[in-house]
Amino acid sequence: MTAIRPLVAGNWKMHGLAANLAELKSLQDLLAMEPQPAADVMICPPATLLAQARYFLSKSDILLGAQDCHPDSQGPHTGDISAEMLADAGAKAVIVGHSERRTDYGETDAVVSQKAGAAHRAGLAAIICIGERGRERQDGATLDIVKRQLDGSLPPAATAANTIIAYEPVWAIGTGWTPTPEDVAAVHAFIRGRLGDELGGEGSAMRILYGGSVKPSNARELLTVPNVNGALVGGASLKATDFYAILSAYSGTGGRGR
Numbered sequence: 574m575t576a577i578r579p580l581v582a583g584n585w586k587m588h589g590l591a592a593n594l595a596e597l598k599s600l601q602d603l604l605a606m607e608p609q610p611a612a613d614v615m616i617c618p619p620a621t622l623l624a625q626a627r628y629f630l631s632k633s634d635i636l637l638g639a640q641d642c643h644p645d646s647q648g649p650h651t652g653d654i655s656a657e658m659l660a661d662a663g664a665k666a667v668i669v670g671h672s673e674r675r676t677d678y679g680e681t682d683a684v685v686s687q688k689a690g691a692a693h694r695a696g697l698a699a700i701i702c703i704g705e706r707g708r709e710r711q712d713g714a715t716l717d718i719v720k721r722q723l724d725g726s727l728p729p730a731a732t733a734a735n736t737i738i739a740y741e742p743v744w745a746i747g748t749g750w751t752p753t754p755e756d757v758a759a760v761h762a763f764i765r766g767r768l769g770d771e772l773g774g775e776g777s778a779m780r781i782l783y784g785g786s787v788k789p790s791n792a793r794e795l796l797t798v799p800n801v802n803g804a805l806v807g808g809a810s811l812k813a814t815d816f817y818a819i820l821s822a823y824s825g826t827g828g829r830g831r
């Protein structure tokens with residue numbers, strides 16, 4: 574079986590003004606240096622910066638992603654943005670079901686599945702986020718939660734090309750805490766098994782990212798765990814030098830995590 578090419582995606586969340594696009598230029602310059610990481614690279618800026626970011630990245634392999642979309646393609650939904658609009662602005666992917674949206678807006682698995690389906694309709698890859706809360710981990714419910722969210726959030730017709738899973742333990746997001754590599758391995762192996770059961774070969778080839786306090790100092794340890802096919806990075810993606818240092822975990826390894 575061919576190895577899965579990793580993806581390291583930066584989620585800027587609600588950070589970034591036009592001036593911060595200089596970080597994209599810096600990242601592009603860093604990525605031009607040898608050795609180049611054996612991974613795909615994506616930045617998900619706020620929607621306001623997508624069109625400008627596309628211009629900045631026109632001569633670059635760095636992919637653009639968005640952070641959320643509405644299930645519908647258009648309509649009376651003030652303030653919302655459709656997947657088609659994101660594609661039109663230059664996005665190749667969109668994050669759906671991030672725990673911050675599940676918490677802030679009460680997004681259910683059913684809504685997340687609809688949003689992922691909307692991404693596919695618009696020709697975007699859906700990055701579907703799942704992960705347990707701290708209390709749920711303490712209660713030993715991690716795999717139950719992950720199973721429920723995965724089963725409920727995966728849209729029909731998910732393939733390895735159009736869908737990426739991001740396992741983000743909620744308690745690890747923005748806290749500096751991370752699960753142990755053994756804990757990450759257990760959850761990713763579980764997700765891999767479910768994906769294989771549900772989607773066969775497509776599930777075996779689907780990328781499963783780890784997210785939650787990934788930083789230069791822990792990237793290599795976390796990204797070399799079996800079945801970790803990259804990272805979804807929040808805070809450390811805002812500075813090109815930090816993000817590049819995380820990507821360096823894939824320099825010269827030929828792409829690990831399988």
Ligand code: 13P
Nearest residue numbers: 584746747785786807808
């Ligand atoms: P941090 O890397 O800041 O913990 O955020 C992770 C995350 O939520 C990425 O989507």
